Amino acid sequence: MTAEIGHLALALALALAILGALLPQLGAARRDPALIAAAVPLTIGQFVLVLISFLALTWAYVVSDFSLAVVASNSHTEKPMLYKLSGVWGNHEGSLLLWALILTFFAALVALLGRNLPARFRARVLAVESMIAVGFLLFLLLTSNPFERLSPPAVEGMGLNPLLQDPGLAFHPPFLYLGYVGFSVAFAFAIAALQEGRVDAAWARWVRPWTLVAWVFLTIGIALGSWWAYYELGWGGFWFWDPVENASFMPWLVGTALLHSAIVVEKRDAMKSWTVLLAIIAFSFSLLGTFLVRSGVLTSVHAFATDPARGVFILGFLALVVGGSLTLYALRAETLTPGGLFEPISREGALVLNNVVLATAAATVLLGTLYPLLLDVFTGAKGTVGPPYFHAVFIPLMTPLFVALGVAPFLNWKRADLKSVLSRLWIAAVVALIAIAVAAYLTWGGPVLALLGVAVGAWMIGAVVTDLMSRLRQGGRWMRLPRAQWGMSAAHIGVGILVLGITGATAWNRESLEVMRIGDSLTIGPYTVRLENVTPTAGANYTAVRGVMVVSDKDRPVMTLYPESRTYATPPMTTTEAAIRPTAVGDIYAVIGEESKGGWAVRLYLKPLQYWIWIGAGLMALGGALSLSDRRYRIGAPARRKGAAHAA
């Protein structure tokens, strides 16, 4: 019964979404206040209905209702409750429902928090959101109905892929989707602005917090996914340039560019049509990501269901949304009059550089991701470019961006004096040189390119700290600095730490693969690792062998590692649970594999600075959140101010 309620709610949500896509647009065109006002209840209604539908599906998972096809295919009675819940979105149908839920949630938030937007403009924004919802709800109902019954019902479920039974991954998709779908708000604002033919500072002030929200979630989502790949897949890597990873990275790159270009629109009334275009592209990449993941046109380690019928639908939807909005852009972009002029050496100039690099990077990732497809389409051959291509392109592309990141906060708007700015940055330059010297001393004979990574990482951190110090000296007390300033500095230091972490973990990675018998020792970096024992063990829905490894630093035991190799029953599958422990030098990463020749296949890695990657990504997200809490955005929302007055 609950499943039928969920199905019905989904169908009703579609009806509201169709009305919500049409009526407010009509109202905006005819300047009919009643139709314009209808946008808000229609939007909130969609959210409530999709929420009901989502809860109905969740309930089916909680009670293991195997009369539903998706539950039978993806769940199992013996699964821990957390994974029954995460199983809701651990499959195609459920993840689309989650997507629709988040989409309507954001739209409802715009409806509720956007009271200070001009009514007509808000109606148009909400209509665009509803239009996207129509697409996704139709997709769900026509090709991917999560409430499809199975007759006769299955006695037991097939179980969730054990690789996905992991806390890191349980929360990875929701964060990723919050990011993807969050860009739909910026997209809707861009379309509404094109329709109204107006982009100004106020527009940028509305768009920025929404973009920032999406960006923060996407950053967390990508980091969680990378973290999961690092400890669960047992390959010791954290980024594989896999199509599915790239699918989330492209909107991130464009979203980062949008975040910065919107500043120029807000402060200087320039780069307007470019910013609108970025807002369109950021969301287009989110949709493209969905297409690439769901259609099976590209191979990926993330084995999702491939279904050409679904691919055709998404491609058609993509053509409609992206093609339509880019046509609108082609027709209306020129009505957006360019504003403030600036010299190449200026804050605007630096932000232009930021945008050019990030957009080029996104295009590069797109090319690399689609390369196998292009090759197949034009030559019929199979092949991929793989990490070497991305490394070869990203290092020269990103280096100038990272150098400029240190300089940009010192530059004045309109016109800046580069010489005097650089003279203030001598400390950062010294920091970078010291970092090179220390790194070269510690890793003599290592890759030379790693020193470049160390230099730019240290340069960024040094420059951001210098900027903060000088602002503190000027501004007096540190509490006076706006939170946006702290946010920017934190995020930029995060980038520096991230670059150092990536450099360390990739350039100085040590790796050792041996068959070890009990009692054998292996040396990695400064550590000796001894396999003490291998014992059988069991969890709720798996059995495992667990290795006991003692790590010693010059004969002094420092820690014990317990890597596991787990065998799940439903579905039958073996996963590795790497034992990872941070040390002063870096992560020690141990994997135990199959038994062979009287011993066990053991892989050991020493990954210097690996955990800096997570710290860096965390700081970036934190910086975004700090900036979001800045007074400037709260002042823009009278609804909140009213609430505060009540509280006082």
Added chain:
Amino acid sequence: MRLKSLLPLLVFVALAAVLWIGLGLKPREVPTVMIGRAVPEFDLPPLDAKTQGLASATLRAPGVKIVNVFASWCVPCRVEHPQLSALKNIPGIMLYGINYKDNVADARAFLDSLGDPFAAIGYDRGGRVSIDWGVYGVPETYVIDGSGKIVYRHVGPISDDDLNDKFKPLIDRLREGA
């Protein structure tokens, strides 16, 4: 309208065209948990009176068996039809079909116009049995060895190259092993 504003649209149109072609290309191999496992327990009624039904017992018989999951509404299934007929003609091979979410009249018309290569066709109207097999979409083809274990799964239409480079060597190997 200046070219500059039109450019993003043009790029997108080119991209969409490539993606559209990409959709028609062979879907790649998708890993399955079923490899190495016994065929699932099932018993499907025949498609109609002209053919026989299919049950797991049939697939446990000695010899190499191939099960093709197809539907009349599936265009790639038409594409792979010549290759299926070629598979059928390899001596000692039994080719079976599972008709997936189809209606009987359409499926019969499909077989009558192209020819019926299958020794028996189970009719999986609701797709229930195909879920047990782990079918992602049609067409899919499974190779089953003499002991009734699934040894290979092919997603998407079987091309001529697939037939010669994948199916034939595998069948030869299975025969030698048996």
